[in-house]
Amino acid sequence: MEYFAVQTLTYVKSHLADPLTLKALAARAHMSPASFGPRFKRATGQTAYQAILHARLMQAQLLLRTTRATIVSIAWAVGFHNHSHFTHLFRQRFGLTPEAYRWQAHQTTTVDTLTVVMALWPRLGPEQQADLLAQMEAAVAGHGAV
Numbered sequence: 001m002e003y004f005a006v007q008t009l010t011y012v013k014s015h016l017a018d019p020l021t022l023k024a025l026a027a028r029a030h031m032s033p034a035s036f037g038p039r040f041k042r043a044t045g046q047t048a049y050q051a052i053l054h055a056r057l058m059q060a061q062l063l064l065r066t067t068r069a070t071i072v073s074i075a076w077a078v079g080f081h082n083h084s085h086f087t088h089l090f091r092q093r094f095g096l097t098p099e100a101y102r103w104q105a106h107q108t109t110t111v112d113t114l115t116v117v118m119a120l121w122p123r124l125g126p127e128q129q130a131d132l133l134a135q136m137e138a139a140v141a142g143h144g145a146v
Contacts, residue, residue, distance in 0.1 A: 004029040005043035012055050016078045020052050056080065057093050064098055065105040071098045 008025055025048055026036035040048050056078040063074045072083050075098075080086035090098050117132065124132065 002039070002043040004031070005040055008040065008048070009044070009051060009055070012052055013059075016056050016059055017076065018079065020048075020079065022048050052079075053089065057090060060086070060090060060098065061094065061101065064102040071102075074098070 008029060011025070011028060012020060022033050022037060025040075026033040029036055031039070037048060040051075044051060046054070060074050060078045060080075063069060063077065064071075067074070069077070071087075075081075075083055075086040080089075087097055090096075090101070094101055096104065117136070121129065121132075
């Protein structure tokens, strides 16, 4: 991949909350928008808009899985300033609303955690079992993950 495209993608990923326009990205690459657009597409296989959208949605997906931030705050953090637009694009990409995705990801994580605990339980000593039970009870009380 061309160096300017790698630099552009890196910049996009670290500035998701900022307004990212073709004109601004072209200026960063020292190109006109008319030359930047086609060169970027040839180098990456996607338009600059598609690359920005992909990066924003992938980061939103990660934040939904790993944080308790509200859907609206996640949308804003990744550059969507309209909740319904964010929800529409997220559903279009992943087949679920952000809320449904978070719920499903939490269910999967809970099942995975319980599977690991059940597999390890017979190998743990009484103190380790007691510590693990205390951690699990605290997680359930705080609705967190173990």
